[in-house]
Amino acid sequence: MPFNLKRLLPQRSKKSSKSNKFGTFDGVFLPTLLTILGAVMYLRTGWVVGNAGLMGGLLIITMANIITFCTGLSISSVATNIRVGAGGSFSIISQSLGLEVGGSVNLPFYLAQAISVAFYIFAFTEGWQSIFPNHPATLVLFAAYGVCYMVAFVSVELAARIRYPILLIISFSLLSAFLGATGFFRAEPLYSPQLWGTFPDGTFWEVFAVFFPAVTGVLAGVNLSGTLQKPRQNIPRGTIGAIVVSYLVYMILAYWTSLVATPEELVNNFTVMVSKAAFGWAIQIGILAATFSAALNSLVGAPRVLQAMAA
Incomplete structure (x- = not known):
């Protein structure tokens, strides 16, 4: 009888392989939302409102989200009409345009x-050195990258599990910020929002250009199309859902910043959320979680695009 190496290797059934794939929430919505809600949300939302005023800030947020929403609609319309394979955007574009x-x-x-x-x-x-200034920057940098690399190397399932505590951390940091505007955590009265700003740090379009990266990352879930149960359903629902939820978060956060600080403070203090939140340390940890999540999502999704192009 000839020797067969495959008989010694663990065989995964089609049923178990399908059960290990992700659905709309954990496969598309969560990575997309965590990529959109990044460090810019914590450090630049108040700066935008301080320059443009409340109405100007809401206008900038809405315009930026209209662009990403149209992108999400385009991806969804194509994904529902083709058989999406691995590689996400490469699979969609190559089947549509060659x-x-x-x-x-x-x-x-x-x-x-x-x-x-x-x-x-x-x-x-x-962000880490702002909390622990005595830690060597080089050591922190290589340690953070090493953790991201090991998670991405082990499996996409491990990366998916890590997203849940990251979501809880970011959610708690936002809750801490919103509680900072309540009377229980705030002794001084709330400010009256300035509806239209004077743009002391740049023009309208310069402020828009600084903020726009805060709403990018809508392809984070699309890049994981090879790990989805039903890509034609998961991609549209997860992508559009993440864009809508992040838009609501940014709108509420812009209104919050206009209440808790003056325009001058919003323009000059990038860490105004740390000082105005109920628990400033929660904002600092939220920044760490957001940047780590964005790095992890990019490190997990980018190789799958390259793998699909090489196949």
């Missing part, structure tokens, strides 16, 4: 995702 266009678009997209990991890790390191 392999040449899919490769030329997704190669720079992969490079951007890969390079963005370094920026997220640097942001995590700066």
Whole structure:
């Protein structure tokens, strides 16, 4: 009888393989939402309101989300009419416009995702040093990247499990911010919002350009299409749902910042959320969780795009 190596390897049935795949919430909605709600939300939302005023800030947030919402609708319309394979955006574009266009678009997209990991890790390191200034920056940087790499190397399932505590941390940090406007945690009265700002730090479009990266990341869940149970259903529901929820969070947060601080303080103090929240340490931990989550999502999603192009 000839020796068969496959008989010694563990065999995974189709049923168990399908059961290990993700649905709309954990496969698309959660990674997309956690990528959108990043460090810019904590550090620049108040700055936008301080420059543009409450109505101007809400207008900037709405315009930015209209762009990402149209992107989400485009992805959804294509994903529901084709058989989405692994590789997310590469699979969608290559089946719609051809392999040449899919490769030329997704190669720079992969490079951007890969390079963005370094920026997220640097942001995590700066946030960590704001809490622990005596820790060596180089050690923190390599430790954070090492943890992200090990999680991405082990399995996408482990990355999915880590997203749940990250979601709880970010949710608690936002709750801490909103509680900071209540009378129980705030002794001084709330301020009257300035409806239209004077833009001391730049023009309307310059402020818009600074804020716009806060709403990007809508392809974080699409890139995991190969791990989804029903991509044609999961991608539209998860992507649009994450965009809508993040839009509501930004709108409420903009209104909150206009109540708890003056326009001058919002413009000059990027960490106004730390000082105005009920628990400032929760905001600092939320920044760490947001930057770590963004780095992890990019490190998990980018190789799948490259793998699909090489297949």
